[in-house]
Amino acid sequence: MARVSNQRVSQPKGGARKDNLGGHVARKRFGQNFLVATDIIHEIIDAIAPRAGDTVVEIGPGLGALTEPLLSRMDHLHVVEIDRDLIARLRQRWPGDRLTVHEGDALAFDFSALKADGRLKIVGNLPYNISSPLLFHLVESSPVVYDMHFMLQKEVVDRMVAEPGSGDFGRLSVMLQYHYHMECLFTVPPESFEPPPKVMSAIVRLIPRDKSQIESSKKFGTPMALSTGRAGDTAIGDALLAKDEALFSRIVAAAFSQRRKMLRNTLREFFSEADLAALNIQPTARAEELGVEDYVRLANAKAAALAKA
Numbered sequence: 160m161a162r163v164s165n166q167r168v169s170q171p172k173g174g175a176r177k178d179n180l181g182g183h184v185a186r187k188r189f190g191q192n193f194l195v196a197t198d199i200i201h202e203i204i205d206a207i208a209p210r211a212g213d214t215v216v217e218i219g220p221g222l223g224a225l226t227e228p229l230l231s232r233m234d235h236l237h238v239v240e241i242d243r244d245l246i247a248r249l250r251q252r253w254p255g256d257r258l259t260v261h262e263g264d265a266l267a268f269d270f271s272a273l274k275a276d277g278r279l280k281i282v283g284n285l286p287y288n289i290s291s292p293l294l295f296h297l298v299e300s301s302p303v304v305y306d307m308h309f310m311l312q313k314e315v316v317d318r319m320v321a322e323p324g325s326g327d328f329g330r331l332s333v334m335l336q337y338h339y340h341m342e343c344l345f346t347v348p349p350e351s352f353e354p355p356p357k358v359m360s361a362i363v364r365l366i367p368r369d370k371s372q373i374e375s376s377k378k379f380g381t382p383m384a385l386s387t388g389r390a391g392d393t394a395i396g397d398a399l400l401a402k403d404e405a406l407f408s409r410i411v412a413a414a415f416s417q418r419r420k421m422l423r424n425t426l427r428e429f430f431s432e433a434d435l436a437a438l439n440i441q442p443t444a445r446a447e448e449l450g451v452e453d454y455v456r457l458a459n460a461k462a463a464a465l466a467k468a
């Protein structure tokens with residue numbers, strides 16, 4: 160489901176850099192590390208591959224490193240930016256019919272309100288200080304999103320695409336792998352930014368799993384693998400559909416709340432040892448040993464038990 164394609168490290172080729180921030184002083188509290196390596200910027204835009212007719216929204220356009228090449232490929236772009244100085248610059252640089260600037264916090268922005276006739280793509284070199292809450296916030300819009308491409312701390316991307324059993328596998332992996340097919344496209348070194356962050360970064364692609372296909376296959380009685388029908392997509396069976404997503408989320412959070420503890424302790428609120436054993440889950444296992452499908456199975460068993468009670 161989650162794929163690390165090649166872990167390619169994209170090195171800035173020592174070519175053009177946009178080192179001059181035009182008098183803007185980077186604000187740490189807004190996670191401002193501006194992309195300056197033009198070859199990497201172009202690689203990101205190629206990965207996003209915007210098409211005329213797409214609705215694209217960029218989170219945190221900053222000084223426009225991605226905004227400019229995106230606008231060279233499309234007539235119009237939405238951006239969500241919190242920094243008032245940068246908003247003023249963006250409005251000065253591009254007219255409103257080319258760039259719609261949504262002023263405010265991306266964590267409070269309703270991305271599904273941008274639903275368009277064509278594909279809705281969300282992109283951005285994200286502020287690293289809010290990346291996890293932002294990823295969880297974006298899950299709410301996943302039903303209307305075509306795909307998302309983000310620059311994140313490499314360590315966060317490693318956790319997003321981690322396999323069960325690895326030390327990186329956690330709540331973020333389970334929750335995001337439940338909602339998306341994910342792929343780490345390439346890593347980006349600190350010298351590609353101004354100021355350079357202290358960590359490696361990576362570009363990740365997220366494609367929402369089309370849960371509606373599972374629902375309709377159930378309605379018409381045809382067992383159908385889940386697939387968005389796009390290249391590189393992984394077919395997933397309907398064993399991966401949680402009947403009560405809020406309950407699924409609570410069980411995953413409880414399991415990983417103390418990851419060194421055994422599931423018979425962390426999941427005590429939901430299951431007895433006998434319940435776990437009956438579901439083929441070792442009561443002595445730790446949270447990271449279970450896969451996404453196991454968590455869905457647990458949540459569905461609990462939902463069924465609650466419905467009967």
Ligand code: SAM
Pocket residue numbers: 189190191192193194195218219220221222223224225239240241242245263264265266283284285286287289
């Ligand atoms: N896209 C630019 C680039 O690649 O050079 C800037 C990227 S910088 C890592 C993050 C951007 O997100 C900054 O412009 C920052 O002001 C903006 N930002 C930070 N927190 C935000 C929030 N909560 N909502 C919207 N934008 C935010």
